[in-house]
Amino acid sequence: MILQFDLNLFIVLFRETAVLFAIYGIYVLSLNLEVGYLGLPQFGKVMFLALGSLAVGGITTKLALMMYAGVNPLSNVDLYCSAQQYQAVAKINQLFAVSPLDGLAFFLLSLVLAAALAGVFGILMSGPALRLREEYLGILLLVSAETVRVITTYTPAVACGVFGTVIPDPFAWMGDYRSWGYLAVAFLFLLLVFMVIERLANSPFGRALRAIRDAETAARVFGKDIVKFRIRVFATASAIAGIAGALLVFYNNFVAMSQFIPLLTFVAWAMLIIGGTGNNVGALAGVAIYYVLDRVLSIYKENIRQVANVDPIFFQYIIFGVAIILVLMFRPQGVFGEKPSKTLSRRILERLRREA
Amino acid sequence: MELVLGIDYPTLARAIIFSNIYILLGLGLNLTYITTKIPSFAHGDLATVGAYVSYLTIIFLLQPLGVAANVYFTFPLVSLVTGAVAVLTYVAVFRPMIRRGAGITPLMIASFGLHFVIFAFIAIIADYVQNTYGVLSRNVLLARWEYIWPGTDFLTSTLINTTIMVAVITALLYLLLYKTRYGVIMRASVDNLYLARAVGINVERVFAIAWLLVGAVTGIAGVYMAMFFPITEELGWLRLPIIFVVSVVGGLISIYGAVLGGYVVGLSLVWGAAYILTPLGVPTEFQLVIPFAFVIVILLFAPQGLAGIISSLVQRGRK
Numbered sequence: 282m283i284l285q286f287d288l289n290l291f292i293v294l295f296r297e298t299a300v301l302f303a304i305y306g307i308y309v310l311s312l313n314l315e316v317g318y319l320g321l322p323q324f325g326k327v328m329f330l331a332l333g334s335l336a337v338g339g340i341t342t343k344l345a346l347m348m349y350a351g352v353n354p355l356s357n358v359d360l361y362c363s364a365q366q367y368q369a370v371a372k373i374n375q376l377f378a379v380s381p382l383d384g385l386a387f388f389l390l391s392l393v394l395a396a397a398l399a400g401v402f403g404i405l406m407s408g409p410a411l412r413l414r415e416e417y418l419g420i421l422l423l424v425s426a427e428t429v430r431v432i433t434t435y436t437p438a439v440a441c442g443v444f445g446t447v448i449p450d451p452f453a454w455m456g457d458y459r460s461w462g463y464l465a466v467a468f469l470f471l472l473l474v475f476m477v478i479e480r481l482a483n484s485p486f487g488r489a490l491r492a493i494r495d496a497e498t499a500a501r502v503f504g505k506d507i508v509k510f511r512i513r514v515f516a517t518a519s520a521i522a523g524i525a526g527a528l529l530v531f532y533n534n535f536v537a538m539s540q541f542i543p544l545l546t547f548v549a550w551a552m553l554i555i556g557g558t559g560n561n562v563g564a565l566a567g568v569a570i571y572y573v574l575d576r577v578l579s580i581y582k583e584n585i586r587q588v589a590n591v592d593p594i595f596f597q598y599i600i601f602g603v604a605i606i607l608v609l610m611f612r613p614q615g616v617f618g619e620k621p622s623k624t625l626s627r628r629i630l631e632r633l634r635r636e637a
Numbered sequence: 638m639e640l641v642l643g644i645d646y647p648t649l650a651r652a653i654i655f656s657n658i659y660i661l662l663g664l665g666l667n668l669t670y671i672t673t674k675i676p677s678f679a680h681g682d683l684a685t686v687g688a689y690v691s692y693l694t695i696i697f698l699l700q701p702l703g704v705a706a707n708v709y710f711t712f713p714l715v716s717l718v719t720g721a722v723a724v725l726t727y728v729a730v731f732r733p734m735i736r737r738g739a740g741i742t743p744l745m746i747a748s749f750g751l752h753f754v755i756f757a758f759i760a761i762i763a764d765y766v767q768n769t770y771g772v773l774s775r776n777v778l779l780a781r782w783e784y785i786w787p788g789t790d791f792l793t794s795t796l797i798n799t800t801i802m803v804a805v806i807t808a809l810l811y812l813l814l815y816k817t818r819y820g821v822i823m824r825a826s827v828d829n830l831y832l833a834r835a836v837g838i839n840v841e842r843v844f845a846i847a848w849l850l851v852g853a854v855t856g857i858a859g860v861y862m863a864m865f866f867p868i869t870e871e872l873g874w875l876r877l878p879i880i881f882v883v884s885v886v887g888g889l890i891s892i893y894g895a896v897l898g899g900y901v902v903g904l905s906l907v908w909g910a911a912y913i914l915t916p917l918g919v920p921t922e923f924q925l926v927i928p929f930a931f932v933i934v935i936l937l938f939a940p941q942g943l944a945g946i947i948s949s950l951v952q953r954g955r956k
Contacts, residue, residue, distance in 0.1 A: 316742075320742070322741070322742045322745065324745075409936065409937055412937075413936060413940060414940070415740075415741045415742060416670075416674075416675060416676055416741050416745065416889075417885070417936055417940050419676075419742070419745060420676060420881050420885055420932070420936070421932075421933065421936045421937075423878060423881065424878055424881065424882060424929050424932050424933065425929075425933065427878045427925070427929060428925075428926055428929040428930070428933070431922065431923065431925050431926055431929075432923070432926060434922070435920050435922040435923055543878070547678075547749050550746055550749065551749075551750075551753075554746055589761075590764070590765065590768045590769070591760075591761045591764035591765055591768070592760070592764055595757040595758075595760045595761050595764070596757070596761075597757075598753045598754070598756060598757035598760075599753065599754050599757045599758070599761075601750070601753055602750040602751065602752070602753030602754035602757065603750070603754060604750075605746065605747065605749070605750030605753070606730055606747050606750040606751065606754075609734065609739065609743050609746060609747045609750070610730075610733060610734055610737065610747075613739070613743060
């Protein structure tokens with residue numbers, strides 16, 4: 282069977298994949314800060330993605346409803362979730378369609394809140410991180426993430442529970458160009474986050490993190506306050522993951538808290554391990570490899586089904602599982618290994634020394 | 638007193654059955670932890686393997702032969718196949734990685750990669766069986782093939798059977814570890830790896846046998862799981878956080894910690910839902926939060942688990 286090449290379809294596929302690449306890129310970059318630079322067993326990453334989404338679906342959406350649509354979703358949660366929410370949100374979308382400023386304000390407020398909520402939770406989780414051994418910390422984070430998911434999913438007042446909640450579209454004013462516009466927004470944030478994390482990693486702060494990861498006692502001897510570093514990293518990485526969660530919600534304009542299963546944590550780990558821990562370009566490469574493989578397999582889905590008569594998605598799982606194991610065994614640094622951190626070039630250093 | 642008298646039999650029976658199942662699952666995980674130093678993310682999938690081996694054996698082997706099928710006929714095969722899968726994961730993935738000096742986090746991530754592989758293999762087999770032979774391969778309950786003691790119903794029989802199974806397996810493990818030469822060697826290898834190696838013990842072979850036990854016990858637990866939860870490729874994976882909780886609450890380093898942890902988690906899960914959540918009008922889905930809260934408290938204040946607390950109390954008492 283020859284694959285019929287449809288340019289328009291291909292462009293749409295590319296665009297949607299690129300948006301997801303940008304959002305997951307931010308998510309995996311934040312994981313890299315914790316795993317690659319500080320060596321934390323962060324098995325509860327999805328918790329912060331969930332909290333970012335929760336800030337949008339549970340808090341700012343309610344604020345917008347009260348301000349613009351005059352609806353208080355909390356007065357009758359069941360009625361709102363099962364019937365009212367679609368019309369109420371449509372009303373807000375009409376307003377955003379003519380008033381970009383309101384939309385942008387809503388968008389930015391949501392992101393700030395998402396980052397704040399996830400960041401504060403990150404600081405809370407850094408408490409146990411200081412005292413527990415690796416495997417226990419991993420389990421604690423995993424279980425905490427599950428607790429957050431169960432509580433938020435089965436409390437309808439948070440984000441309409443199992444129904445899921447519809448989110449107003451802050452980019453309704455873009456009209457037909459919404460998809461492209463959102464792609465630009467997502468990439469803007471990816472660039473921003475990449476620059477911030479790259480900057481952090483190559484600063485004295487980043488070098489201290491690597492020192493703590495590789496030789497904690499030695500780092501302590503040199504006067505690095507390990508507690509402070511861990512709290513900062515947890516807060517920063519969680520806040521960034523919260524932003525990724527908010528961006529994910531605005532991409533779908535919908536959120537159901539039940540989607541934040543542990544699998545999302547491990548998919549991010551898979552991307553990071555394959556791409557390369559401790560290297561931000563590697564982290565993004567891992568995300569790209571994942572999505573390229575995912576889309577190529579989904580294009581040839583029907584062909585595979587004709588040969589093997591099983592759902593092709595499972596071959597993808599096997600490929601990724603084997604890839605993770607092989608990378609860990611034979612190339613633990615990933616496709617792109619960790620690079621020595623950048624310092625000032627020798628010429629500048631010598632000039633500074635002469636001046637000093 | 639009212640609370641104790643108010644407990645009805647089905648709830649109590651279910652609580653104990655679930656506890657027994659969690660004990661078997663936790664026993665396997667603790668053995669994994671003792672030998673490999675990691676809680677494996679692929680542990681739930683071993684249980685799924687056991688459940689599917691049992692189901693497919695009944696469908697393709699016992700029923701065509703006209704045997705009055707029940708799951709206990711499949712147990713030898715279940716233990717063998719799941720044990721073989723577990724040994725294979727140890728030999729093919731964990732042992733080479735440990736030899737290369739991999740740390741705990743890489744090993745845990747590798748076990749997650751293993752989860753992907755085993756999970757997908759099970760799913761592919763299930764798809765293949767369904768598409769080729771037209772046999773229903775998902776959302777079946779194995780309860781149909783439980784052995785029913787004369788004069789009792791399914792719940793009572795399962796209560797009796799799982800309790801016997803836990804007693805037998807823990808007794809066998811005890812005999813194996815404390816009364817045989819292999820047990821001495823194994824405990825020596827766990828206590829001091831380098832010394833054991835120095836006196837000529839093939840530590841890796843000892844651990845490979847331990848993984849065979851892990852697989853066998855977990856596979857049997859999987860069969861019981863599939864009597865209460867519909868059998869799918871996600872059967873074990875979905876309950877993995879609970880298995881972790883059982884092991885951590887009991888204490889990862891002690892084999893019998895799992896017994897303690899299993900009862901704490903199983904009883905609190907079912908009773909908590911029936912006697913705390915329902916009267917308060919909280920949805921029963923919240924029952925998962927109870928063991929999770931337990932484990933968070935345990936990890937924050939006593940990471941050695943209940944078994945560790947008890948043994949340190951005993952030691953203090955001796956002094």
